[in-house]
Amino acid sequence: MMDLRELYQDIILDHGRHPRNFRAIEHPTHTAKGHNPLCGDRVTVYLTIEGDRVADVSFEGRGCAISTAAASLMTEVLKGKTLAEAHALFAQFHAKVAGGEIGALPAELEEDSERLDPLTGVKAYPARVKCATLPWHAFEQALKGGGAAPVKTE
Amino acid sequence: MASLMATKPHPGLDPQALRRDFPIYQNNPGLVFLDSGASAQKPASVIDGVAEFYRRDYANVHRGVYQLSQRSTDAFEVGREKTRAFLNAADVNEIVFVRGATEAINLVAQSWGPVFVEAGDEIIVSDLEHHSNFVPWQMLCERVGATLRVAPTAAGGGFDLAAFAALLNRRTKMVAVTQVSNVTGAILPVERIAELAHAHGAKVLVDGCQAIPRMPVDVQALGCDFYAFSGHKAYGPSGIGVLWGRYDLLEQMPPWQTGGGMITQVTLEKTEFQEPPHRFEAGTPDISGAMGLGLALDFIEGIGRDAIQEHEQELTGYAIDRLSRIGGLRLLAAGQQRLSVLSFNLDGVHPHDVGTVLDQHGVAVRVGNHCAQPLMDKLGIAGAVRVSLGVYNDRDDIDRLAAAVEACREMFSR
Numbered sequence: 001m002m003d004l005r006e007l008y009q010d011i012i013l014d015h016g017r018h019p020r021n022f023r024a025i026e027h028p029t030h031t032a033k034g035h036n037p038l039c040g041d042r043v044t045v046y047l048t049i050e051g052d053r054v055a056d057v058s059f060e061g062r063g064c065a066i067s068t069a070a071a072s073l074m075t076e077v078l079k080g081k082t083l084a085e086a087h088a089l090f091a092q093f094h095a096k097v098a099g100g101e102i103g104a105l106p107a108e109l110e111e112d113s114e115r116l117d118p119l120t121g122v123k124a125y126p127a128r129v130k131c132a133t134l135p136w137h138a139f140e141q142a143l144k145g146g147g148a149a150p151v152k153t154e
Numbered sequence: 155m156a157s158l159m160a161t162k163p164h165p166g167l168d169p170q171a172l173r174r175d176f177p178i179y180q181n182n183p184g185l186v187f188l189d190s191g192a193s194a195q196k197p198a199s200v201i202d203g204v205a206e207f208y209r210r211d212y213a214n215v216h217r218g219v220y221q222l223s224q225r226s227t228d229a230f231e232v233g234r235e236k237t238r239a240f241l242n243a244a245d246v247n248e249i250v251f252v253r254g255a256t257e258a259i260n261l262v263a264q265s266w267g268p269v270f271v272e273a274g275d276e277i278i279v280s281d282l283e284h285h286s287n288f289v290p291w292q293m294l295c296e297r298v299g300a301t302l303r304v305a306p307t308a309a310g311g312g313f314d315l316a317a318f319a320a321l322l323n324r325r326t327k328m329v330a331v332t333q334v335s336n337v338t339g340a341i342l343p344v345e346r347i348a349e350l351a352h353a354h355g356a357k358v359l360v361d362g363c364q365a366i367p368r369m370p371v372d373v374q375a376l377g378c379d380f381y382a383f384s385g386h387k388a389y390g391p392s393g394i395g396v397l398w399g400r401y402d403l404l405e406q407m408p409p410w411q412t413g414g415g416m417i418t419q420v421t422l423e424k425t426e427f428q429e430p431p432h433r434f435e436a437g438t439p440d441i442s443g444a445m446g447l448g449l450a451l452d453f454i455e456g457i458g459r460d461a462i463q464e465h466e467q468e469l470t471g472y473a474i475d476r477l478s479r480i481g482g483l484r485l486l487a488a489g490q491q492r493l494s495v496l497s498f499n500l501d502g503v504h505p506h507d508v509g510t511v512l513d514q515h516g517v518a519v520r521v522g523n524h525c526a527q528p529l530m531d532k533l534g535i536a537g538a539v540r541v542s543l544g545v546y547n548d549r550d551d552i553d554r555l556a557a558a559v560e561a562c563r564e565m566f567s568r
Contacts, residue, residue, distance in 0.1 A: 004514050008507075008565060017502075039506045039522050040536035062536055064504035065566070125510060 007121040007128075008065065016065030021058040021075035032146045034061075034138030036130055041067050045138040054078045054086060057139075064131055070119055071135035077112040083143065085109060089116070090136045096120045097132050167457055167465045169548040175453075176546055177201065186517040186551045191336055191495050191542025194367060194389045197453050204391060204446040215441050216415060216432075226441060233444035234431075237396055240451045241381065242372040245401050250431040251444050254395035255363045256286040258382035259330070261397055261434060262359055263290035265410040266380075270327055270357075273299030277328045278321055278356075280305045280313060280342065281532055282335040285525040287361040287382075291330055300327070304528070312489020313342045319350050326356040333371070334364035337524045337540065338488035339470065339495030341365075348377035357403070363387050367544070368466050368494050370459040373398055385443060389544075390450030394443030397434070404430035411436040457545060466494040466543045469552065473541060476556045482563060486538060497524070497538040500559065503566045505537040511565065512539075515558035 025031075025046035034043045041063035048056035057078045059071045078086050088105055093116050095102045105113055122128045173179045175197040178187070187195060213223040215230045231246075238246045252258045271277065277291045281304050295302045303326075305318040313331075322329075329351040333344050348358045359380040365371055367388040373381045380399045386392035399407075409416060409427050413436035419426045427433045454462065473496060477483055482501035500508055509521035520540045523530045530537060541555065 004511060004565065007510070010568075013566065013568070039504075040527075040530065041506075042536075064506040066507070128506070128510060131506065 007125065009118045009121065011118045012065060012069040012121075015069035015072040019059075019068050019072035021072065021079075022060060023058045024060055025056055025058050030142040030146065032138045032142035032144075034134045034141070036063075036067075036134055039064065039131070041131065041134060043067065043071050043135050043138050045071070045135060045142050047139070047142050049083070049143075052083050054081050054083070059135060059138075063134070064128075066119070066122060066128055066131040067134050070132040073116055073119065074135050074139065077115055078139070081112075086139070089113060090140065093119075093136065094133060097123050098129050099123070167461045167545065169465070169546050172457070173546045175199070179546070184516050186515075186554045188517060188519050188541045188543065188547065188551060188555060190367070190544035190547075191364060191387070191540065192520050193386045193392065194544050195546065196391070197389055197450070199453055200390060200446050200449045203449040204442045207442055207445050212442070214438055229445045230439070230441050233446075233448035236448035236451050237398075240371075240455070241396075241398050242374055243398050244374060247429070247431055248398055248401050248404065250397040250399065250404070250434045251439050252395045252397050252434075253393055253440070254384035254386070255361055255382040256384075256395075258380075258395055258397035259287055259359065259361065260290045261410050262380050262382075262399070262407075263294045265407040265434070266357075266403065267294040267328075268298055269407065271295075271298050271300050274325060275300040275327045276303050276321075276323070276325045277301070277330065278303045278305055278318070278326060278351075279329075280318075280331045281307055281529055282313070282337065282340060282342070283330070283332055283526070283528070284336050284361065284363070285527070287330050287332060287359075288528065291328070305331070306532075307340065308489065309487075310489050311338055311340055311487030312491065313340065313347075315343060315346060315350075318347065322350060322354045322356065324354060326351070326354050328357050328359065330359040330361070332361040332364065333376075334369075334493055334495065335488065336364050336495060336542075337497050337526050337529055337538070338486045339364075339492040339542075340488040341491035341493055343491075344376050344378065348379075352377070364493075364495060364542075367454065367462070368459075369463045379403055385447040385450060388447070388450055389453055390447040391440075391443045394440045394447045396447075399430075401430065404434070407434075409433050409436065413437050415439075462545055463493065465545065466547075469543055469547060469549065470494055470496065472549055473543075473552045473555070476552050477541075477559065480556065480559055480563065483559065486533065494543040495540065496542075497540040499535060499538050500563060500566075503562060505539045507566065508539045508559070508562050511562040512555070512558045515554070515561065517555050517558045519555070 028046040029049045030047040043061035046058045057075045119132045122132045176195045178195045211225040213226040215227040234249045237249045303321045308314040351358045357379040360378045362383040366383040385394040416436045484499050486497045505521040522537045
């Protein structure tokens with residue numbers, strides 16, 4: 001049995017209870033909703049993209065501690081990133097939680113990637129992986145033009 | 155025939171002794187299984203009986219002239235007769251084998267529905283329904299231009315008979331309700347519902363999924379027209395289920411799936427269909443499933459449905475008492491009559507997080523919306539943690555549940 005504290009680390013509980021950037025952006029350039037019908041989790045991701053950079057990012061919704069913390073941490077690391085950097089961060093995060101080859105990231109992204117590491121405890125809980133990736137899928141969906149993000153059961 | 159041997163009767167209901175009949179407990183020491191409402195575990199008599207049937211008596215049914223096929227057909231039809239007796243149905247030909255309650259309800263909605271429901275007619279469901287007794291009627295209404303009305307539960311969580319009665323009118327063609335809620339455990343007054351519905355000329359379908367494994371059911375005494383349940387929630391195999399329907403109604407219903415085994419004559423121009431129940435059983439049925447369902451019903455009868463109800467009722471009361479002492483725990487109301495199923499939320503903790511923590515303590519519960527989104531919306535919650543009981547559960551299971559919930563609360567308040 002994995003220690004539950006590996007999954008519910010203090011930083012997860014903190015972001016789950018006090019999510020950062022938990023607000024709507026009034027005039028987002030991009031937005032999308034993510035919905036996991038299995039558990040009822042809903043997240044709406046708002047973006048302000050300037051050029052190829054994430055100038056602002058926020059979210060609203062309701063969900064479990066894992067999905068709320070994942071959304072909160074995502075908004076923290078994405079702010080100021082180029083779209084290429086954002087995609088690279090998600091690709092690596094996805095590989096870490098859902099399995100797959102974990103590619104190297106440019107040195108300047110290492111610190112951001114490590115900030116997401118507390119969420120990688122979900123890897124041991126296959127039913128919970130989608131909680132951690134839901135906001136990221138909504139982010140990617142927003143960039144593609146919005147709508148409801150398809151839910152991935154990793 | 156060895157495969158048709160009845161289960162030995164159990165003296166009273168001793169969950170610890172019964173557990174020895176369930177191999178899942180030997181293979182998962184320490185398991186606290188509180189999810190029988192989703193699917194019950196299987197007794198050795200069912201597991202071994204099905205395996206033995208495949209070893210000794212298996213062939214396709216209703217087809218062969220050879221002895222083995224006859225033995226297989228007999229075993230399959232014995233399953234049907236056991237089901238008839240279990241429901242106290244008047245006629246064995248009223249028992250239609252399907253995949254589960256979902257298919258049973260879809261059968262009625264798709265076969266009976268378009269023949270008897272027209273544009274402007276109304277269908278009533280309760281707001282407690284599982285999606286399987288909600289969506290097929292919603293689809294039927296869309297298809298024929300009828301209106302779906304929802305009978306509400308009262309504030310206390312019980313079925314509101316007066317509000318239901320007020321919805322009935324001469325356009326009401328079908329009332330589809332569950333006998334026991336799969337979310338709150340509320341028991342609905344099905345006899346009274348049927349009386350009121352029939353007074354307006356409506357038919358009544360009862361979803362018996364949660365009732366069948368835990369209380370006596372007599373379809374003639376209930377006074378309903380259709381009754382649906384799944385074998386796997388009643389300690390039987392998954393993939394087999396039952397639609398009971400009054401014969402005069404089944405007779406008026408067209409086939410809904412066509413193919414082999416359900417015809418009397420096929421020519422290039424026209425096909426004539428068999429009488430019920432075979433009319434509704436196109437293709438090779440779940441032969442071992444029907445036979446195994448019979449064994450599962452033997453298992454239930456061996457304990458006694460009164461004994462099971464009494465045991466689960468007592469344990470439900472104990473669970474409510476134990477859980478309601480936990481700070482920040484809110485039970486979903488179920489009215490005055492409830493049985494074996496209860497759902498709760500823990501303040502500030504999402505049901506999925508509760509489920510994961512409980513799982514780490516070896517406690518298996520269901521979390522989420524329980525295929526009852528309309529009810530979740532009405533209650534203004536995203537989901538809930540559900541505890542559901544079986545014959546193998548005892549007070550120790552509830553104590554371990556309560557301890558795990560306490561641990562969860564503590565962890566999320568740190």
